Amino acid sequence: MNEYLPVAILMLIAGAVGAIMMFVGGLIRPKKYDKVKSSVYECGMPEFSDARKRYNVRFYIVALLFVLFDVEIVFLYPWAVAFGDIGLYGLVAMFLFLIILVIGFLYEWKKGALEWV
Amino acid sequence: MLLPIVFTIIKILIIVTVILLAVAYMTYAERKVIGAMQVRLGPTHTGPYGLLQPIADAVKLIAKEDLTPDMVDRPVFIIAPLLTMVPALAGFAVIPFADNFTMFGMEIKPYITDLNIGLLYVLAISSVGTYGVIMSGWASNSKYALLGSLRSSAQVLSYETAMGLSLVAPVLLAGSLSLREITLAQAGMWFVVPQIVAFVVYVIAAVAETNRAPFDLAEAETEIVAGFHVEYSSMKFALFFLGEYANMYLVSTIATVMFLGGWNGPLLPPLVWFVIKVLFIMFIFLWLRATLPRLRFDQLMSLGWKVLIPIALANLMITAIVVHIVR
Numbered sequence: 001m002n003e004y005l006p007v008a009i010l011m012l013i014a015g016a017v018g019a020i021m022m023f024v025g026g027l028i029r030p031k032k033y034d035k036v037k038s039s040v041y042e043c044g045m046p047e048f049s050d051a052r053k054r055y056n057v058r059f060y061i062v063a064l065l066f067v068l069f070d071v072e073i074v075f076l077y078p079w080a081v082a083f084g085d086i087g088l089y090g091l092v093a094m095f096l097f098l099i100i101l102v103i104g105f106l107y108e109w110k111k112g113a114l115e116w117v
Numbered sequence: 118m119l120l121p122i123v124f125t126i127i128k129i130l131i132i133v134t135v136i137l138l139a140v141a142y143m144t145y146a147e148r149k150v151i152g153a154m155q156v157r158l159g160p161t162h163t164g165p166y167g168l169l170q171p172i173a174d175a176v177k178l179i180a181k182e183d184l185t186p187d188m189v190d191r192p193v194f195i196i197a198p199l200l201t202m203v204p205a206l207a208g209f210a211v212i213p214f215a216d217n218f219t220m221f222g223m224e225i226k227p228y229i230t231d232l233n234i235g236l237l238y239v240l241a242i243s244s245v246g247t248y249g250v251i252m253s254g255w256a257s258n259s260k261y262a263l264l265g266s267l268r269s270s271a272q273v274l275s276y277e278t279a280m281g282l283s284l285v286a287p288v289l290l291a292g293s294l295s296l297r298e299i300t301l302a303q304a305g306m307w308f309v310v311p312q313i314v315a316f317v318v319y320v321i322a323a324v325a326e327t328n329r330a331p332f333d334l335a336e337a338e339t340e341i342v343a344g345f346h347v348e349y350s351s352m353k354f355a356l357f358f359l360g361e362y363a364n365m366y367l368v369s370t371i372a373t374v375m376f377l378g379g380w381n382g383p384l385l386p387p388l389v390w391f392v393i394k395v396l397f398i399m400f401i402f403l404w405l406r407a408t409l410p411r412l413r414f415d416q417l418m419s420l421g422w423k424v425l426i427p428i429a430l431a432n433l434m435i436t437a438i439v440v441h442i443v444r
Contacts, residue, residue, distance in 0.1 A: 006125045006230040007210045007238075013129055014206035017137075018199045022352045025179040029351065038187045040259045041347055050188075051260045059271050062418070066274040069426070073281040076433070077237060080289040083440065091441050098434060105426075114422045116415035 061113055072101055128229055132209055140362040141171035147403055154407040175355070183351035186257070193256035198353045201249030201360035204242045208367040211235035213297040215380045215387040227388070228297065235296040236288065239371060240281060243326070246364060247273050250335070250345050253357070257348040265344025268414065269335030273326055275421035280322035282429035283315040286436045287375045300379030307378035314432045316376045318425050320401065323368035325421065327361060329402055331409035332417060369398035 040051070079086075079094050086093075108114060145160065145168070152159030160167030185194065215227040232238050247270055254266020288294060290311065291302040309316045325332040336344035346357045373379060373394040380387030412420070 003230050003232055005122070006129065007207065007232075009122075009126060010129050010133075010210050010229060011203060011207045013126075013133060014203045015199060017133060017206075018202050018356055021179075022195075022198070022356065025352050026183065029180055030182045032182070035187075037184065040186050040188055040257070041342070042260070051258045051263050052255070055263070055267060059267050062271045062274055065422075066278060069278045070281065073278065073285070074237075076282075076285045077288060077294065080285050081292060081294055083289055083437070084292050084444065088441065091437060094437070095434070098430070102430065105430075109423070114419065116418040 058116060065108065065113065068104075072097075125229065132214075132229065133206060136206060136209060136363055136366065137359070139366060140359055141175065143362050143365070143399065144174065144358075145171050146399075147406075150400070150403045151407045154404075178352055178355045181351040183353065184348075186259075186348055188258040189348065190256040190258070193252050194348075195353070197249045197253035197256060198349065198356035198360070199249075200252060201246050202356045202363065204245040204249075205360045205363035205367055208239050208242050208364075209370070211238055211296050212367075212370050212374065213300055213379060214391055231295060231297050234294050236284065236294045236299070236371075236375075239296075239367070240277075240284075243364065243367060244273075244277065246360065249357075249360065253349070254345040257345070259348050261341045261343070261347045262345050265335045265341050265347070268341075269328055269345060272328070272332065272334060272417060272421075275418060276322040276325035276332075276425070279318055279421055279425035279429050280326060282426060282433060283318040283322065284371075284375060286312050286315045286429075286433050289433070289436055289440055296374050296379075300374055300381065303378040304381055307376065307381065309376040309378075312376060312432075312436070314428065315436075316372070318429045318432070319372060319376065320398070322421075322425060323372065324402060324405060325417070327364045327368060327402075329361075329365065330406040331411050333411060334414055334417060365399065365402055366395065369395045369402075372398050 042048075075097075076094075079090065083090060148170070149159040149167075160170040163169040163173045185191065210229045211232050213228040213231070217224055217226050219225070250269045250273075251266050254262045254264075254269075257263070287299065287308045290308055291299040293299060293302070328335045336346070341347075346354055349357060373391060377394045377398075379394075380391045382390035385393075
Protein backbone atom coordinates (compact mmCIF):
# COMPACT_ATOMS: atom_id res chain seq x y z
CA MET A 1 0.00 0.00 0.00
CA ASN A 2 2.77 2.38 0.97
CA GLU A 3 4.33 2.13 -2.50
CA TYR A 4 1.10 3.23 -4.14
CA LEU A 5 0.41 6.23 -1.90
CA PRO A 6 2.85 8.51 -3.85
CA VAL A 7 1.06 7.53 -7.10
CA ALA A 8 -2.25 8.69 -5.62
CA ILE A 9 -0.67 11.95 -4.41
CA LEU A 10 0.84 12.56 -7.85
CA MET A 11 -2.52 12.03 -9.55
CA LEU A 12 -4.21 14.42 -7.10
CA ILE A 13 -1.56 17.09 -7.64
CA ALA A 14 -1.66 16.67 -11.44
CA GLY A 15 -5.46 16.92 -11.39
CA ALA A 16 -5.32 20.00 -9.15
CA VAL A 17 -2.77 21.68 -11.44
CA GLY A 18 -4.99 20.99 -14.46
CA ALA A 19 -8.15 22.23 -12.74
CA ILE A 20 -6.44 25.40 -11.51
CA MET A 21 -5.10 26.10 -15.00
CA MET A 22 -8.58 25.61 -16.45
CA PHE A 23 -10.54 27.76 -14.01
CA VAL A 24 -8.19 30.52 -12.74
CA GLY A 25 -8.04 32.16 -16.16
CA GLY A 26 -11.82 32.63 -15.93
CA LEU A 27 -11.17 35.67 -13.71
CA ILE A 28 -9.49 37.65 -16.48
CA ARG A 29 -10.80 36.25 -19.74
CA PRO A 30 -13.71 37.83 -21.63
CA LYS A 31 -17.06 36.07 -21.70
CA LYS A 32 -19.56 37.28 -24.28
CA TYR A 33 -22.32 34.90 -25.38
CA ASP A 34 -23.19 34.75 -29.05
CA LYS A 35 -25.55 32.29 -30.69
CA VAL A 36 -23.45 31.84 -33.82
CA LYS A 37 -20.17 31.70 -31.96
CA SER A 38 -21.50 28.91 -29.72
CA SER A 39 -22.65 26.73 -32.60
CA VAL A 40 -20.62 23.67 -33.58
CA TYR A 41 -17.84 24.36 -36.10
CA GLU A 42 -18.64 23.18 -39.60
CA CYS A 43 -16.43 25.31 -41.85
CA GLY A 44 -18.73 28.31 -41.49
CA MET A 45 -21.84 26.49 -42.78
CA PRO A 46 -24.96 26.12 -40.62
CA GLU A 47 -24.87 22.61 -39.16
CA PHE A 48 -27.35 20.31 -40.86
CA SER A 49 -27.48 17.24 -38.63
CA ASP A 50 -26.42 15.79 -35.30
CA ALA A 51 -22.88 14.42 -35.28
CA ARG A 52 -23.72 11.31 -33.26
CA LYS A 53 -24.77 9.02 -36.06
CA ARG A 54 -23.66 5.62 -37.26
CA TYR A 55 -20.00 5.13 -38.01
CA ASN A 56 -17.89 2.52 -39.72
CA VAL A 57 -18.03 -0.98 -38.19
CA ARG A 58 -14.27 -1.33 -38.86
CA PHE A 59 -13.57 0.59 -35.67
CA TYR A 60 -15.37 -2.14 -33.70
CA ILE A 61 -13.33 -4.86 -35.37
CA VAL A 62 -10.10 -3.08 -34.46
CA ALA A 63 -11.30 -2.81 -30.86
CA LEU A 64 -12.15 -6.54 -30.80
CA LEU A 65 -8.76 -7.54 -32.22
CA PHE A 66 -7.09 -5.29 -29.68
CA VAL A 67 -8.87 -6.95 -26.76
CA LEU A 68 -7.74 -10.40 -27.99
CA PHE A 69 -4.13 -9.36 -28.48
CA ASP A 70 -3.75 -7.23 -25.40
CA VAL A 71 -4.93 -9.98 -23.08
CA GLU A 72 -2.28 -12.24 -24.60
CA ILE A 73 0.39 -9.58 -24.15
CA VAL A 74 -0.51 -9.10 -20.50
CA PHE A 75 -0.09 -12.87 -20.20
CA LEU A 76 3.43 -12.59 -21.70
CA TYR A 77 4.76 -10.14 -19.08
CA PRO A 78 4.70 -12.44 -16.00
CA TRP A 79 6.16 -15.19 -18.19
CA ALA A 80 9.05 -12.91 -19.22
CA VAL A 81 9.76 -12.02 -15.58
CA ALA A 82 9.74 -15.66 -14.45
CA PHE A 83 11.60 -16.92 -17.52
CA GLY A 84 14.87 -17.51 -15.65
CA ASP A 85 13.18 -19.89 -13.18
CA ILE A 86 10.93 -21.99 -15.40
CA GLY A 87 13.55 -23.14 -17.93
CA LEU A 88 12.75 -25.40 -20.89
CA TYR A 89 9.27 -26.25 -19.62
CA GLY A 90 8.30 -22.55 -19.63
CA LEU A 91 9.82 -22.01 -23.07
CA VAL A 92 7.94 -24.92 -24.66
CA ALA A 93 4.67 -24.06 -22.93
CA MET A 94 4.79 -20.45 -24.07
CA PHE A 95 5.77 -21.45 -27.61
CA LEU A 96 2.74 -23.74 -27.87
CA PHE A 97 0.63 -20.78 -26.76
CA LEU A 98 2.32 -18.40 -29.20
CA ILE A 99 1.94 -20.86 -32.11
CA ILE A 100 -1.81 -21.04 -31.47
CA LEU A 101 -1.82 -17.23 -31.34
CA VAL A 102 0.05 -16.99 -34.65
CA ILE A 103 -2.34 -19.45 -36.34
CA GLY A 104 -5.26 -17.30 -35.19
CA PHE A 105 -3.47 -14.21 -36.42
CA LEU A 106 -2.86 -15.73 -39.86
CA TYR A 107 -6.52 -16.79 -40.02
CA GLU A 108 -7.60 -13.20 -39.30
CA TRP A 109 -5.21 -11.97 -41.95
CA LYS A 110 -6.48 -14.40 -44.63
CA LYS A 111 -10.11 -13.67 -43.72
CA GLY A 112 -9.43 -9.99 -44.38
CA ALA A 113 -10.08 -8.72 -40.85
CA LEU A 114 -6.89 -6.67 -41.08
CA GLU A 115 -7.84 -5.03 -44.42
CA TRP A 116 -9.03 -1.47 -44.02
CA VAL A 117 -11.45 -0.90 -46.92
CA MET B 118 5.59 8.58 9.01
CA LEU B 119 4.89 12.23 8.24
CA LEU B 120 8.40 13.12 7.09
CA PRO B 121 8.57 10.65 4.16
CA ILE B 122 5.20 11.91 2.92
CA VAL B 123 6.42 15.53 3.00
CA PHE B 124 9.55 14.38 1.14
CA THR B 125 7.45 12.61 -1.48
CA ILE B 126 5.26 15.68 -1.98
CA ILE B 127 8.35 17.87 -2.47
CA LYS B 128 9.70 15.39 -5.03
CA ILE B 129 6.36 15.28 -6.83
CA LEU B 130 6.14 19.09 -6.97
CA ILE B 131 9.67 19.33 -8.37
CA ILE B 132 9.02 16.69 -11.02
CA VAL B 133 5.65 18.18 -12.06
CA THR B 134 7.19 21.66 -12.35
CA VAL B 135 10.12 20.37 -14.39
CA ILE B 136 7.79 18.48 -16.74
CA LEU B 137 5.54 21.51 -17.26
CA LEU B 138 8.57 23.72 -18.02
CA ALA B 139 10.05 21.05 -20.29
CA VAL B 140 6.74 20.84 -22.17
CA ALA B 141 6.63 24.63 -22.59
CA TYR B 142 10.16 24.72 -23.96
CA MET B 143 9.54 21.68 -26.16
CA THR B 144 7.09 23.79 -28.17
CA TYR B 145 9.87 26.38 -28.55
CA ALA B 146 12.44 23.74 -29.52
CA GLU B 147 9.99 22.24 -31.98
CA ARG B 148 9.52 25.55 -33.81
CA LYS B 149 13.24 26.26 -33.82
CA VAL B 150 14.30 22.79 -34.98
CA ILE B 151 11.65 22.49 -37.68
CA GLY B 152 12.39 26.09 -38.68
CA ALA B 153 16.07 25.23 -39.11
CA MET B 154 15.22 22.09 -41.10
CA GLN B 155 13.03 24.15 -43.43
CA VAL B 156 15.61 26.98 -43.69
CA ARG B 157 13.51 29.39 -41.59
CA LEU B 158 14.39 31.12 -38.33
CA GLY B 159 11.49 30.17 -36.06
CA PRO B 160 10.44 32.57 -33.28
CA THR B 161 12.91 35.46 -32.82
CA HIS B 162 11.00 38.46 -31.52
CA THR B 163 9.80 37.58 -27.99
CA GLY B 164 12.84 37.94 -25.74
CA PRO B 165 16.44 37.05 -26.73
CA TYR B 166 16.36 34.42 -29.52
CA GLY B 167 12.58 34.23 -28.99
CA LEU B 168 13.15 32.45 -25.69
CA LEU B 169 10.07 33.99 -24.04
CA GLN B 170 7.74 32.68 -26.77
CA PRO B 171 6.29 29.80 -24.66
CA ILE B 172 5.51 32.26 -21.83
CA ALA B 173 3.78 34.60 -24.27
CA ASP B 174 1.78 31.67 -25.66
CA ALA B 175 0.71 30.65 -22.15
CA VAL B 176 -0.44 34.19 -21.31
CA LYS B 177 -2.39 34.34 -24.55
CA LEU B 178 -4.08 30.99 -23.92
CA ILE B 179 -5.06 31.99 -20.38
CA ALA B 180 -6.53 35.31 -21.50
CA LYS B 181 -8.51 33.86 -24.44
CA GLU B 182 -12.27 33.43 -24.20
CA ASP B 183 -13.22 29.89 -23.18
CA LEU B 184 -15.98 28.85 -25.57
CA THR B 185 -18.30 25.97 -24.76
CA PRO B 186 -20.62 25.31 -27.73
CA ASP B 187 -24.35 24.93 -27.00
CA MET B 188 -24.82 21.35 -28.14
CA VAL B 189 -21.99 19.73 -26.16
CA ASP B 190 -22.29 17.26 -23.30
CA ARG B 191 -20.97 19.64 -20.63
CA PRO B 192 -19.55 17.42 -17.83
CA VAL B 193 -17.82 15.11 -20.30
CA PHE B 194 -16.57 18.09 -22.30
CA ILE B 195 -14.88 19.54 -19.19
CA ILE B 196 -13.46 16.26 -17.83
CA ALA B 197 -11.95 15.15 -21.17
CA PRO B 198 -8.92 17.52 -21.23
CA LEU B 199 -8.11 16.63 -17.61
CA LEU B 200 -8.34 12.95 -18.47
CA THR B 201 -5.73 13.40 -21.22
CA MET B 202 -3.32 15.39 -19.08
CA VAL B 203 -3.43 13.64 -15.67
CA PRO B 204 -2.45 10.12 -16.92
CA ALA B 205 0.41 11.61 -18.95
CA LEU B 206 1.83 13.21 -15.80
CA ALA B 207 0.96 10.24 -13.57
CA GLY B 208 3.08 7.95 -15.75
CA PHE B 209 6.21 9.65 -14.44
CA ALA B 210 5.60 8.22 -10.96
CA VAL B 211 7.81 5.17 -11.57
CA ILE B 212 10.55 6.64 -13.79
CA PRO B 213 14.02 6.41 -12.15
CA PHE B 214 15.72 9.64 -13.24
CA ALA B 215 19.11 8.82 -11.72
CA ASP B 216 20.84 6.39 -9.37
CA ASN B 217 20.33 6.77 -5.61
CA PHE B 218 22.81 9.30 -4.22
CA THR B 219 23.72 10.83 -0.87
CA MET B 220 23.23 14.52 -0.13
CA PHE B 221 23.37 16.27 3.29
CA GLY B 222 24.00 12.88 4.88
CA MET B 223 20.72 11.44 3.61
CA GLU B 224 20.09 8.91 0.89
CA ILE B 225 18.03 10.53 -1.84
CA LYS B 226 16.00 8.40 -4.23
CA PRO B 227 15.44 10.33 -7.48
CA TYR B 228 12.11 8.63 -8.32
CA ILE B 229 8.67 9.07 -6.82
CA THR B 230 8.04 5.40 -6.13
CA ASP B 231 9.57 2.09 -7.23
CA LEU B 232 6.72 -0.29 -8.03
CA ASN B 233 7.71 -3.88 -8.74
CA ILE B 234 5.25 -3.77 -11.67
CA GLY B 235 6.52 -0.37 -12.88
CA LEU B 236 6.39 -1.03 -16.62
CA LEU B 237 2.91 -2.55 -16.44
CA TYR B 238 1.76 0.51 -14.48
CA VAL B 239 3.10 2.89 -17.16
CA LEU B 240 1.45 0.91 -19.97
CA ALA B 241 -1.85 0.81 -18.07
CA ILE B 242 -1.88 4.49 -17.13
CA SER B 243 -0.91 5.68 -20.61
CA SER B 244 -3.89 3.74 -22.06
CA VAL B 245 -6.23 5.80 -19.87
CA GLY B 246 -5.27 8.88 -21.88
CA THR B 247 -7.18 7.44 -24.86
CA TYR B 248 -10.44 7.85 -22.93
CA GLY B 249 -9.85 11.61 -22.84
CA VAL B 250 -9.61 11.68 -26.63
CA ILE B 251 -12.70 9.50 -27.16
CA MET B 252 -14.72 11.50 -24.61
CA SER B 253 -13.74 14.84 -26.13
CA GLY B 254 -14.73 13.67 -29.60
CA TRP B 255 -18.06 12.31 -28.44
CA ALA B 256 -18.92 15.23 -26.15
CA SER B 257 -18.11 17.90 -28.76
CA ASN B 258 -21.02 16.77 -30.96
CA SER B 259 -19.05 17.83 -34.01
CA LYS B 260 -18.46 15.60 -37.02
CA TYR B 261 -14.79 16.46 -37.28
CA ALA B 262 -14.20 15.85 -33.60
CA LEU B 263 -16.00 12.48 -33.67
CA LEU B 264 -14.06 11.33 -36.74
CA GLY B 265 -10.78 12.44 -35.22
CA SER B 266 -11.39 10.68 -31.93
CA LEU B 267 -12.49 7.43 -33.63
CA ARG B 268 -9.39 7.44 -35.79
CA SER B 269 -7.21 8.23 -32.83
CA SER B 270 -8.62 5.43 -30.69
CA ALA B 271 -8.31 2.85 -33.49
CA GLN B 272 -4.74 3.96 -34.12
CA VAL B 273 -3.69 3.99 -30.47
CA LEU B 274 -5.23 0.55 -29.86
CA SER B 275 -3.44 -0.96 -32.87
CA TYR B 276 -0.04 0.44 -31.99
CA GLU B 277 -0.37 -0.32 -28.30
CA THR B 278 -0.32 -4.01 -29.24
CA ALA B 279 2.95 -3.62 -31.15
CA MET B 280 4.39 -1.48 -28.35
CA GLY B 281 3.48 -4.03 -25.66
CA LEU B 282 5.01 -6.88 -27.69
CA SER B 283 8.25 -4.98 -28.33
CA LEU B 284 8.68 -4.22 -24.61
CA VAL B 285 8.40 -7.88 -23.56
CA ALA B 286 11.84 -8.66 -25.04
CA PRO B 287 13.88 -6.29 -22.78
CA VAL B 288 11.82 -7.48 -19.81
CA LEU B 289 12.88 -11.00 -20.75
CA LEU B 290 16.55 -9.92 -20.68
CA ALA B 291 16.24 -8.04 -17.37
CA GLY B 292 13.91 -10.51 -15.63
CA SER B 293 12.03 -7.74 -13.84
CA LEU B 294 9.24 -5.21 -14.42
CA SER B 295 10.66 -2.64 -12.00
CA LEU B 296 12.12 0.18 -14.11
CA ARG B 297 14.93 0.66 -11.59
CA GLU B 298 16.01 -2.95 -11.80
CA ILE B 299 15.78 -2.88 -15.60
CA THR B 300 18.16 0.10 -15.60
CA LEU B 301 20.56 -1.66 -13.20
CA ALA B 302 20.54 -4.71 -15.49
CA GLN B 303 21.89 -2.51 -18.31
CA ALA B 304 25.02 -1.40 -16.46
CA GLY B 305 27.19 -3.63 -18.68
CA MET B 306 25.39 -3.32 -22.03
CA TRP B 307 22.45 -1.20 -23.11
CA PHE B 308 19.54 -3.33 -24.34
CA VAL B 309 19.47 -1.38 -27.60
CA VAL B 310 22.44 -3.51 -28.76
CA PRO B 311 20.80 -6.98 -28.60
CA GLN B 312 17.29 -5.55 -29.05
CA ILE B 313 17.75 -3.11 -31.93
CA VAL B 314 14.70 -4.57 -33.72
CA ALA B 315 12.49 -4.11 -30.67
CA PHE B 316 13.85 -0.58 -30.25
CA VAL B 317 12.90 0.43 -33.80
CA VAL B 318 9.45 -1.15 -33.45
CA TYR B 319 9.01 0.64 -30.13
CA VAL B 320 9.98 4.07 -31.49
CA ILE B 321 7.60 3.74 -34.48
CA ALA B 322 4.79 2.58 -32.19
CA ALA B 323 5.57 5.40 -29.75
CA VAL B 324 5.27 8.03 -32.48
CA ALA B 325 1.90 6.54 -33.45
CA GLU B 326 0.78 6.27 -29.80
CA THR B 327 1.32 9.98 -29.24
CA ASN B 328 -0.49 10.93 -32.48
CA ARG B 329 2.58 12.68 -33.85
CA ALA B 330 3.45 13.20 -37.51
CA PRO B 331 3.65 11.14 -39.76
CA PHE B 332 0.88 9.32 -37.83
CA ASP B 333 -1.12 12.41 -36.85
CA LEU B 334 -4.31 11.34 -38.63
CA ALA B 335 -6.37 12.15 -35.56
CA GLU B 336 -5.71 15.84 -36.05
CA ALA B 337 -5.06 15.99 -39.79
CA GLU B 338 -5.60 19.70 -40.41
CA THR B 339 -6.17 19.32 -44.13
CA GLU B 340 -9.12 16.93 -43.89
CA ILE B 341 -10.69 17.09 -40.42
CA VAL B 342 -9.43 20.55 -39.39
CA ALA B 343 -8.03 19.69 -35.95
CA GLY B 344 -9.74 16.42 -35.11
CA PHE B 345 -10.88 15.76 -31.57
CA HIS B 346 -10.04 19.19 -30.11
CA VAL B 347 -11.69 21.33 -32.81
CA GLU B 348 -14.33 22.64 -30.36
CA TYR B 349 -11.87 23.39 -27.57
CA SER B 350 -10.41 26.81 -26.90
CA SER B 351 -8.35 28.63 -24.28
CA MET B 352 -6.90 26.58 -21.39
CA LYS B 353 -8.90 23.44 -22.22
CA PHE B 354 -7.12 23.35 -25.56
CA ALA B 355 -3.83 24.00 -23.79
CA LEU B 356 -4.42 20.99 -21.53
CA PHE B 357 -4.76 18.72 -24.59
CA PHE B 358 -1.50 20.13 -25.88
CA LEU B 359 0.15 19.64 -22.52
CA GLY B 360 -1.08 16.06 -22.39
CA GLU B 361 0.28 15.33 -25.87
CA TYR B 362 3.72 16.73 -25.13
CA ALA B 363 3.91 15.15 -21.65
CA ASN B 364 3.04 11.85 -23.34
CA MET B 365 5.89 12.37 -25.80
CA TYR B 366 8.24 12.85 -22.87
CA LEU B 367 6.79 9.77 -21.16
CA VAL B 368 7.36 7.46 -24.15
CA SER B 369 10.85 8.94 -24.58
CA THR B 370 11.75 8.25 -20.95
CA ILE B 371 10.42 4.70 -21.30
CA ALA B 372 12.56 4.21 -24.41
CA THR B 373 15.53 5.56 -22.46
CA VAL B 374 14.95 3.25 -19.50
CA MET B 375 14.08 0.12 -21.49
CA PHE B 376 16.60 0.36 -24.34
CA LEU B 377 19.17 3.12 -23.87
CA GLY B 378 20.35 2.14 -20.41
CA GLY B 379 18.58 4.83 -18.37
CA TRP B 380 21.08 6.80 -16.34
CA ASN B 381 24.03 4.50 -17.22
CA GLY B 382 26.92 6.15 -19.03
CA PRO B 383 30.59 7.07 -18.63
CA LEU B 384 32.10 10.31 -17.22
CA LEU B 385 29.02 12.55 -16.98
CA PRO B 386 26.69 12.42 -13.93
CA PRO B 387 23.77 9.95 -14.23
CA LEU B 388 21.04 12.61 -14.42
CA VAL B 389 22.82 14.36 -17.30
CA TRP B 390 23.01 11.09 -19.25
CA PHE B 391 19.32 10.51 -18.65
CA VAL B 392 18.36 13.98 -19.92
CA ILE B 393 20.61 13.69 -22.98
CA LYS B 394 19.03 10.37 -23.97
CA VAL B 395 15.47 11.65 -23.48
CA LEU B 396 16.18 14.77 -25.54
CA PHE B 397 17.75 12.62 -28.26
CA ILE B 398 14.51 10.61 -28.64
CA MET B 399 12.49 13.85 -28.55
CA PHE B 400 14.69 15.15 -31.37
CA ILE B 401 13.80 12.05 -33.42
CA PHE B 402 10.12 12.98 -32.98
CA LEU B 403 10.77 16.46 -34.42
CA TRP B 404 13.00 15.10 -37.17
CA LEU B 405 10.30 12.67 -38.32
CA ARG B 406 7.74 15.48 -38.31
CA ALA B 407 9.92 17.68 -40.51
CA THR B 408 10.82 14.85 -42.90
CA LEU B 409 7.87 12.53 -43.56
CA PRO B 410 4.45 13.22 -45.10
CA ARG B 411 1.33 11.94 -43.37
CA LEU B 412 0.25 8.34 -44.03
CA ARG B 413 -3.17 7.28 -45.35
CA PHE B 414 -5.40 5.54 -42.79
CA ASP B 415 -5.28 2.12 -44.48
CA GLN B 416 -1.47 2.39 -44.72
CA LEU B 417 -1.37 3.23 -41.02
CA MET B 418 -3.45 0.21 -40.02
CA SER B 419 -1.58 -2.22 -42.27
CA LEU B 420 1.79 -0.96 -40.98
CA GLY B 421 0.67 -1.60 -37.41
CA TRP B 422 -1.01 -4.98 -37.85
CA LYS B 423 0.84 -6.54 -40.77
CA VAL B 424 4.40 -5.28 -40.24
CA LEU B 425 5.09 -4.21 -36.66
CA ILE B 426 3.16 -6.92 -34.79
CA PRO B 427 4.65 -9.89 -36.77
CA ILE B 428 8.16 -8.39 -36.43
CA ALA B 429 7.75 -7.82 -32.69
CA LEU B 430 6.34 -11.33 -32.21
CA ALA B 431 9.19 -12.95 -34.19
CA ASN B 432 11.75 -10.87 -32.28
CA LEU B 433 10.25 -12.01 -29.00
CA MET B 434 10.36 -15.72 -29.96
CA ILE B 435 13.97 -15.48 -31.17
CA THR B 436 14.99 -13.60 -28.01
CA ALA B 437 13.38 -16.25 -25.83
CA ILE B 438 15.25 -19.06 -27.62
CA VAL B 439 18.60 -17.23 -27.48
CA VAL B 440 18.18 -16.32 -23.80
CA HIS B 441 17.34 -19.94 -23.02
CA ILE B 442 20.41 -21.26 -24.85
CA VAL B 443 22.81 -18.69 -23.37
CA ARG B 444 21.69 -19.23 -19.76
